[in-house]
Amino acid sequence: MNMARRRLRTDRKGQFLVLTSVGIVIVMVTLSYILAYTAVSPLHFPKINFREATTQLSINFHQTLAIALADVSKELDLKASVSQYLKYTKLDEYPQAKDKGYESLTEWHKITLLRQSGLGLNLTVSKPNFQCNWGSSQGYSRAEANMTLDILSYGFYGWKSKVAVELSLTILSLKDIDKNVTSFSFSLKREEGVPVSGLAASSVKVFFQGKRNMFNATDPASIKLAYFGAGNYLLTCATRNMTYPIVKMILQDPNGIVVGAYSVLMKGDDKAGPKVTTIKVSKTHIPPGGTKVITLNATIDDTYPGGGWSNIIAAEYFIDDPGANGTGTPMVPVDGAFDSPKEDVWAQIDVTGWALGNYIIYVHGKDAKGNWGNFTSISLKVVETLKMHVARIDVYWEWSGGRRYVRAAVTIVDSDGNPVEGATVYGHWSGKITGNDSGKTDKNGRWISARQRASYSGTYTFTVDNVVLTDWIYDYGANVETSDSITG
Numbered sequence: 001m002n003m004a005r006r007r008l009r010t011d012r013k014g015q016f017l018v019l020t021s022v023g024i025v026i027v028m029v030t031l032s033y034i035l036a037y038t039a040v041s042p043l044h045f046p047k048i049n050f051r052e053a054t055t056q057l058s059i060n061f062h063q064t065l066a067i068a069l070a071d072v073s074k075e076l077d078l079k080a081s082v083s084q085y086l087k088y089t090k091l092d093e094y095p096q097a098k099d100k101g102y103e104s105l106t107e108w109h110k111i112t113l114l115r116q117s118g119l120g121l122n123l124t125v126s127k128p129n130f131q132c133n134w135g136s137s138q139g140y141s142r143a144e145a146n147m148t149l150d151i152l153s154y155g156f157y158g159w160k161s162k163v164a165v166e167l168s169l170t171i172l173s174l175k176d177i178d179k180n181v182t183s184f185s186f187s188l189k190r191e192e193g194v195p196v197s198g199l200a201a202s203s204v205k206v207f208f209q210g211k212r213n214m215f216n217a218t219d220p221a222s223i224k225l226a227y228f229g230a231g232n233y234l235l236t237c238a239t240r241n242m243t244y245p246i247v248k249m250i251l252q253d254p255n256g257i258v259v260g261a262y263s264v265l266m267k268g269d270d271k272a273g274p275k276v277t278t279i280k281v282s283k284t285h286i287p288p289g290g291t292k293v294i295t296l297n298a299t300i301d302d303t304y305p306g307g308g309w310s311n312i313i314a315a316e317y318f319i320d321d322p323g324a325n326g327t328g329t330p331m332v333p334v335d336g337a338f339d340s341p342k343e344d345v346w347a348q349i350d351v352t353g354w355a356l357g358n359y360i361i362y363v364h365g366k367d368a369k370g371n372w373g374n375f376t377s378i379s380l381k382v383v384e385t386l387k388m389h390v391a392r393i394d395v396y397w398e399w400s401g402g403r404r405y406v407r408a409a410v411t412i413v414d415s416d417g418n419p420v421e422g423a424t425v426y427g428h429w430s431g432k433i434t435g436n437d438s439g440k441t442d443k444n445g446r447w448i449s450a451r452q453r454a455s456y457s458g459t460y461t462f463t464v465d466n467v468v469l470t471d472w473i474y475d476y477g478a479n480v481e482t483s484d485s486i487t488g
Contacts, residue, residue, distance in 0.1 A: 054151075057112070060108070064108040072141075072143070077250060080134075085134075091133070097130075102128070136263070138171075139260045142166040166190060167190060170189075171184065172187060174308075174309055184235055185268075199251065206218045207247065209246035222236075222238035223235065224236045245264065249262075266311065272307055274312055274364075274367050276373065282295040284379065285414055287471050296348070301342045302342065313338045318362045320360055326372075331346060357382055359380040360380070390479040393408060395408045395485060396408075397454065409449075411441075419444050420472070423469040428463055429461065
């Protein structure tokens, strides 16, 4: 019995040793498999996290740069609004606004390093380049900066990313205009030409140029927007105190970035040429002989009802026979530049040696759309002698501060009855007052004397003694009258 028991215990020990050996083999095989898998796959998990980390940091940096640009542009807008946007429409004119952007980026940099400390993150951000220029028809607000990072926990170094944020505003063409309402189109896009939609009318300010080049804000409640896709909008608003359709726009996009633009509104379908609204010459009558130069002045205007409101880019004149468009003698802008839909132009014409007779000067202009306007003409006469005479004298009362005064108005014309400008009239008073007076006639050939105190009842008379103008003869015999009186 005892022998049998000892044999059974021995068998059990042998089984245990066998099972233990088998278990050890299984564990060793399993460990070998795990170690083999680990040896070929350790990069898979870190790669996924690296992409997540770098992508998220890049997105955050782009968003932060956009916030910084919004802060800069808002600060510039605040400064510019004080001067009705006549100044500070460029960041170079108010560089202090950049400080707001620097603060935003510095704060983000600190917070990011703290929150991502477990990554072993080295993060470097370059000094951002902020730009704002709202002084043209294509205004923009822009920011650029570089970001480099190392993620030590993943053993990755030298990640570089250049980030740009931009909002551009382009004023396009005039749609319609009258005394009460103006409508025009504009385009709003982000960097890479991405269109901006969802712009609210309440975030748009519109200013039209009025008198003395001042810009007047249109009623914000009158601004309405229609979106046509691809970043293109049609804006309609009330027109207030507008002299020319020169507009300034300031708007804020849904991200808070402010941008502006300045432009002369022109019709996209402009097919009508400009008109000549005024034309004159310095002398309408020219005597023969000697060197003679006259000045020709005209106003070329594309702002009339039905006009295109396009900038004037050329003007020309012809003598007697209008030729083909663009073949006349050029005229130049008085202010030195063709940059407005209404331009005053001038030219000097040498009439030396012209034969006696009548001449016609034809003038017209061209707009930025290539349209030439119709001709407007003025007559010029080369005569044997230039004669002028008194056509009218009026003596009249004038009251001021309860006191009575007397004045005389004298009109001088040429032999054809046209007003003579610049002639010096000499005359004297007689009757209840005495004394001499003189002065030059205006463009209407009219001169008005200085007022004289008329304290006493009686007759007051003014008599023309002489009229003088270079190259002209005072024709006494043609005078309609030489004196006039008033009694009271």
